[in-house]
Amino acid sequence: MMMSRLVAAVLAAIALIAPAAATDAELAKLARASGTPDIRGLKIVWLAPWGDVEQAHAWRNIIVHQTEGPTGSARGGAEAQFKNPTRRGVMVWVETDGTVYWSVAENLVPTHTDGANRDDNKYIDNKPTYHQVVRDNSIGVEFAGNYPDVTTGPTAAQVAAWKILVQVLRARYGIPLDHVYAHNWIDYKDARYCEGCALATLARQWGE
Template sequence: MGRLVLLLICLVTGGAPVAAQSFTSLEAAARASGTPDIPGLNMVWLVPWGDRADANLWHSIIVHQTEGPAGSAYRGALRQARDPEGQGTTIWVETDGTVYWAVGEWATPKHVRHSGNRNDNKYIDNGDTFRLTPNNNSIGIEFAGNYPNVRKPVTDAQVEAWRILVRVLQIRYGIPTDRIFAHNWVDYKDRRYCEGCALATMARTQGAEIALQKTTE
């Protein structure tokens, strides 16, 4: 009887060992539907996740920073929920690290005005981004709190939330590390500061470290 059960499990899993099909708690949460508890993340769901197969085909992640004051992320997310494809982003991050998921995974908020019009290679090679990061394939994250000084860095709480959030997005949508961009990397933006650059660099470094760790295990 035990052999029969094992055989059935192997058939269901395509012959792979059961252990190979197990996920970490973060990976399991990233593949869930509804409003899962994501380890280490204070996520406020204004709209729940649906089936991953029904989500938009997100190819890239673009990091933004808004000049809103501390406490403005919730208001921005609520406004976005009322107008899913209006100006803004899918995800908003408050200065205390709270993450607001504002719209359905199918929606494409307007957060990249020119579909990636930067072509000067100032920050990255723009050969793969020039006019190729439109709203319909790039999921946007907005970090609040750099008012009135746009050069004010994000908070430690936002950094910690970002480290987890970016992994969740990569796992859920299969986005590689080299498709994580700062807004300033792909669009000509405010010259006073580099919008999203520190966060995007951090995520790419983290992704490279995770990849290296996996190859040495």
């Protein structure tokens, strides 16, 4: 059931982004900009505008999170993060309608993940990630809206936004495709579902 919902979301996302997304060349150029660039296909609320990318923290990974907040909770989470950047949370939040909230300056490190302590190879080979993919080198992206059912997949609008957003993040910080991770791939999290796994898998498939 969850897979069928995901397939439906992907197909709907393709329909949403096909006419409006920026080209690869446009994305590559915009991804190195400063300020609050207008990226076609993305609606970004800039709580913390981009600075000089050369002065950004050395981000080497992207970790996909999903919060148990209801629809509409991404804004509140992002605003709280903006007020206290190093609190437990992430740099980028994505609402169910696809709106992206950039909440933290690029040189600051929010608190997310618990130390990359998964070493059981349940989802991926954890030898390269064990205690290596941590908050100090990883951008966290939080997708809101899986409340009250944590197994609820991302919306079509979130999938559409993610397809562009992950390209932007990778281009801006030079992050390899295989450095996009789900939270559950690198940390012990919630036994009820695999947090971020569908979105991280999609990102890797798109990159191929």
